[in-house]
Amino acid sequence: MQLYTTREIEQLQQHEDLPYLIEIMDWVKNFLGRPHPSLGRTGAVCPFVPLSLKSNTIRLAVIRTKDLYSEQLEDVVGRYRDIFLEMDIKEQELAINKAFLLIFPDVHIEDATKLIDSVQQKLKPLFVESGLMIGEFHKRNDSPGLHNPNFRPLRSPIPLLAIRFMVEADLPFLQSPTDPRLRIRYLEAYLKRFGNKFIDETKFKNAHQALTLAKEQLQKENLLSYCT
Template sequence: MIKHPHDDSLVLFDPDDLERDPAPHPLVGEHRADLRTVVAWARAYLCRPHPDLGRIGPVCPYAQASLDRGAFRLTVQEGGGHTVESLSALLAPYRDWFLDLAPRRSPGAQSATVLVLLPGMRDAREVIDAAQARLKDAYVGHGLMIGEFHDGPPDKAGLWNPGFRPLRSPVPMLAIRHMVPTDLPFLLSEETHLAAYRDLFGEQVPGHLRNLVAKP
């Protein structure tokens, strides 16, 4: 368990914390079932191939390493009455905390993941989607990605199969990780996002994506 150095309301758990008895924190005691469900989903879905994915390999190329290296962290934000504004404000502190916990150039930083579970928002998927869109600018500008997951599922197609919706999860959440070179297709719609990508990776664009940024 990791506590935020300046905000007692922010705490992160790893999968081992979910098996401790008594619970190491009231959030684990109250939301243990949802937290365990998400870890099981990550192992059974994110870390494995899927017939509709459209490519070989696991759904998420980084989830298994995150779990193996102890860099897979979870928390819970309670309540279901959030607006886009209040949810965005709630998630804003995680950006800088993530960067403090896993600086980009630190060993294994690419495996770092924080999942912020929102169990009270099962019927507010539109708010989660809109908050993610609002937060994305600030996160991308710091070299991070923030993604929305829920059982809607989010209406974002897979890169290799436009009929696949890969962001389905059993508990609504927002997920934070470092930007990687293969994120380019998710950043093309905004010039500021593309500029942030170029600042990080320069000409290190994966070969199969170079046509997306080719200059006329």
């Protein structure tokens, strides 16, 4: 389970996975790490990438999926979660910029929505409850940007899954599921993650309000189910 920093990739020679590593590294630097006219706000597409590149805290891995079942792929990604949590960062303030990019060059674009998205959806509750986020990227990802619904920030040249620590700004992603049970799990993990350490008091209040609404929705659904 080889992981490479961006600086290590620059020094690699004659490695079978080098073309994929270089293509994603260039995408990270030139798309995620830069402003975009359709983004809808100032700054880089991913605001953490510039500092992550500077601090060399992004690690990339190429995962070959031939002959792997979906459940086996979930196990592989789950092991990277464990590695992520166990890996030390010398300076604590840099930990928030740590990220893993798991690249899947064997996944055809026609299968990306089914395979990459399904693995992400299956594992996301486990990741969120561990204080992490896992995101799915591929050419057919139609998830809209937060500030411009016509922008597609999760499109990558090769299918991949990204792992990083949860941050306060992730609240919109955690209160979006239509299933109230899932929403409750996410919001409780979010509040547990930050506890009394919230920097943004508004997000703290919004998270509590969203959790209350999710619990009320679940109660109503349970009552309707009981009555019918």
